[in-house]
Amino acid sequence: MQLQWPPTVTVNPQHGDADDLMPVVYNELRRLAAGYLRRERPGQTLQATALVHEAYLRLAGAGRPWTDRNHFLGIAARSMRQILVDRARARGAQKRWGGMARVSLTDSLVSGVNDDAMLPALDEALSRLEELDPEQARIVELRYFAGLSVEEAAGALGMSSATLKRRWALARAWLFRELSDQR
């Protein structure tokens, strides 16, 4: 994904308020969505676009300043995490989800686990991981919630792809253990 930052739009100094920046942000988010679209999974792209759309609305409403593209990606990814988790919570997903330990932890069954129901528990585990190591949480947000590729996420966090891959593996292992132990 070729992300442009700063975007090729210069802010008019007379109207340099947040409103003028929003379309730029929106375009950037659209490019995030394009990351999903590129994977060409029919039927799912629409969800990704809707997610980006709502992230835009939230960012537009928050009026939080960001310093550069990587900072922005971090905020957007966090916003997407909040949106997805909020929606899962709103549906009472937590109640239905009995933890992963109930099913056998083989690959095939894990992939069949209902992510929707898992999200609130994942969010809590992620908050615990964040206390331990904030960077780990950033990686999960960029990769899992914003759908960035290894290279994109590595670029956003200013580390090599190889390092990101290993730390992403660590985050997944840590979270997987947290969720497996839940009952």
Added chain:
Amino acid sequence: MRPADRWRQVRDLFERALEQEPADIAAWLDREGVVDRQIRSELLSLLDHHKSAGSFLVEPAADRLPDLMADDRPLEPGQIVGPYSIVREIGRGGMGRVYLATDRRLGRLVALKALAPELTVDPSYRDRLRREARADAALTHPGICTIYALEEIDGDLFIAAEFVDGRTLREEIGGDRRPAAADVVRTARDLADALAHAHSHGITHRDLKPENVMRTKDGRLKILDFGLARIDTAAGATADPLAVHLATGSRPRESIEGHVTQPGAIIGTPAYMAPEQLNGQRADARADVFAFGVLLYEFASGTHPFDAPTPLALVARILESETTPIDRWRPDLPSSLVDVIDRCLRKLPAGRFASAGDIVHALDRIDPARAFGRVATWWRTHQLAVIALYFVACALTWQIKEWRPGITTAIFVATGIAATVSGVFRGHLLFTERVTGTGLAAERRRATTVTLVFDLLVALALAADGAILISLRPLAAVLTIALGVGIALARLVVEPATTAATFRQ
């Protein structure tokens, strides 16, 4: 050691272990000089979970969460959307939320349907939506909710339509009271009329169900969402019936409202779908005819004709089982309406009416004697009573002619002729209503003037006779005049009332 330091050490070891992939982790840790037992067990545990984590979190969230984003963000009261000002949310329909809004340009209330963004991102889909809305906006019929505009505001699509204030047939079906036979017939007629108008313009509804039919406060029926349902499936992608019942299986409440998450897959109730729709075949006006049959059956009996405990069983019943004949529930329904419903519910499209226009014709032949029950009894009694009064009038004028010959002879002859003509017409109406049942409305229209003129003639003749007789036999004279006044009042006041009550004019 502080937890943060311990974590950093674990992290570094984890990374190096992934890099070097040692065969024997314990030996490797020894070589690395890691002696802290906590760190060793933590690392082993994490490496173990790394191996078993499989595809955990590998696919991005939005790819894995099929419908978490399907809901749009509700608009708040007072919010301004283009030329519209939101008043409140009034429902969640087939394609998104529906709001009551004010069109600030014209100051009128509209129903503003916000199309869920996931439905409208695809440009080709948007185009089709535009074309459909244009076609449907051409439908103007009192029984069809009018579409005012398709608005594109900040990239979102909205459909502005007539705001219909009332309640849905679903609410009426949910009530305790079942409608009278005459109400069922009237509802069938109104619905078929509106549907026939659309069918004659080549537009089918495809999602006709009690939720989509409203009765306004003054009793008129309006079909909502005309033609829009078809857009969901028209992309050549026919609805997959399995998707339909799987989706409804887990969320029965939502299935009543019905909603669409992706074009091509209706996630809604299969309860009003024709067998061919459920089989994924092309559906035409005859699918509407089937839905019409299901709807009327449910409206009349309060029971769905294919009622089943689960959506899957319901689909199976639609495809395979015959229904309990509606007259088992409602023996008071006119037999021709029973036949109409029965024919609408045939499994094969070819067995049904070709379009709603044919339903209208069939309903025109409804046998009013059974349709209108007790109200009709009043109307018939009235006709018989008036005919009896004609005999009394003739007998009376004959008697007066005997008592006081002269002009009274002419009055007797005039009364006799007028009473005969009027009587024949009334008898013919009774015959039409009881026996043939067709063209009653036309016959009534024809008879209206005749009975009016000749009844008033009889009344006038009686009044004249009464005046002539008043000095000779006052009591008989007063009775004669009273009879005349009675016949006139019966024609001018009573008959219009009983007729209107019976035939809902």
